[in-house]
Amino acid sequence: MHIDPSQRSAAHNYTLLTNLVIPRPIAWVTSISPGGIINLAPFSFFNAVGGDPLYVVVSIGQRDDGSPKDTANNLRSGSGFVVNMVTEELMQAMTVSAADFPPEISELGPAGLQTAPSLRVCAPRLAAAQASLECNLHQVVELGSNTLFIGTVVMFHVADALIDDQLHVTGFAPLGRLGSPSMYCRTRDRFNMPRVSYAQWLKQQT
């Protein structure tokens, strides 16, 4: 079946897009307002997009009334932001932080969370997160109802238990975001599928 988005409502198109482009990684973003209020909110229009330098994107939609979300305002202020990853023990707190708190209220208290200082950016990280990426704002791209924030990763924080001697990550299983309105997946059902080079593929054919 084909579905032409030009013939459908924006709400339907959004639902379709978010049910098809899955699983999405979740950026649980800490940012800080010019007045010093620490904001915390989850976003799944998020991914790594650059290896050298290290870049991530976080795309933030408008509020229902068309105004910008607190996180978007804070990111524009240039004080940096932190992408904290969401593992299952933090799920309840993440859900609380997703509520539409007014800008003068930090989500940290209601979510029962504490921060730890960042090393390279003003915005703090979540103390309880197993992995956090400190980011500086690199570029902003306006995309209709969304604003795409491109950040440079300037510091990694990873729980000691997840890192071995060679700094390899093991046993890290953050949640993935599935379709709207509120489905998530775990990531422990895994498998390894090595790729083959063109030379190896040619050899297999003979």
Add this chain to the structure above:
Amino acid sequence: MHIDPSQRSAAHNYTLLTNLVIPRPIAWVTSISPGGIINLAPFSFFNAVGGDPLYVVVSIGQRDDGSPKDTANNLRSGSGFVVNMVTEELMQAMTVSAADFPPEISELGPAGLQTAPSLRVCAPRLAAAQASLECNLHQVVELGSNTLFIGTVVMFHVADALIDDQLHVTGFAPLGRLGSPSMYCRTRDRFNMPRVSYAQWLKQQT
């Protein structure tokens, strides 16, 4: 533990980033060269980034020798591209398509796949994909070793079995990309976690 990317090699930083920003959705991109060769390759620096209009990003790294990949050249040509989603039965074919075939060889034959015509863009879609998104190139952003392609989604294709009367998607379980070099996750271990509004949260406190 904190890890400062400025003190580490690009290869190590890339590995760390791709092991922490997970699970990543996979764009299995069909594109067409100016000479008519259909290219097929998977990319996990991919996500939805816009709801109205509908936008996706696909970030493509350079080859090891610094030259652009075939998909990047094709996307720049402006003939559109299709993001096909990868479900488990297509995994073996996806792995073959990831090999570094020379530009004059289409990955379709080696991967044992056929295409179906697209409705809005020149690049065809994969006939076997359960879901495909036809995209027009909207904007290109250079990000060091990567190029970020922002596409507008102009047509959805979804297998009939996945769509109900109200055009809701059910039972769709594409694979997610985990850490390098070659780990993937399934997405059937799911749960629902409804969000609460600020008003609902306030009510719960009294």
